[in-house]
Amino acid sequence: MKYVSALLIGAVFGLGIAISGMANPAKVLNFFDLAGTWDPSLAFVMIGALAVAMPGYALVFRNRQKPTFEAAFDVPKNRSVDRRLLGGSALFGIGWGIAGFCPGGAIPALGLLDQETALFLIAMTAGIVATRYVLRAQRAATANL
Known part of the structure; x- marks a missing residue:
């Protein structure tokens, strides 16, 4: 049931991404183009998502003490705003603005069989792997001091 639940939740999320236009990089890029062909509709998508998610999380x-199919909620323990969080957020925003995709929109869009989407996901995965490698190397170097 855990995997069926995850599949259904992912399908609803992907459907929402597709209906909202978040799977279309041109629509997303127009949202960021304030001086040109600005399209504010994605702001309404985000506001709608927050209007559902915030009370849902609170409820x-x-x-509930724990999720239905897991032993505990997986909530980040670190709540501080630091260099890594700000740098990662900035890189995420820059990448989203350049490509028109965020991971949440690109994964469902992969179902459209577009080569650009696949290339974005390959590049994103390479970036994640490279970052983990660099951070592991930094930790090892710091431990050896």
Whole structure:
């Protein structure tokens, strides 16, 4: 049931991404083009998502001790705003603005069989792997001091 639940949740998410236009990089890039062909519709998508997610999270965390199919909620323990968070957020935003994709929109868009989407996901995965490698090397270098 855990995997069926995950599949259904992913399908609903992907459908929402497709219906909202978030799987279309041109629509996303127009959202960021304030001085040109600005399209504010994605702001309404984000506001709608927050309007559903915020009370949903509050309801779940208030009424449940643990998720249905896991031993505990997987919530980040580090709540500080530091260089890594700000740098990662900036890189995410720059990448989203350049490519028109965020991971949440690109993964469902892969179902459209577009080569640019596949290339974006390959590049994103390479970036994640490279970052993990660099961070592991930095930790090892710091430990050896």
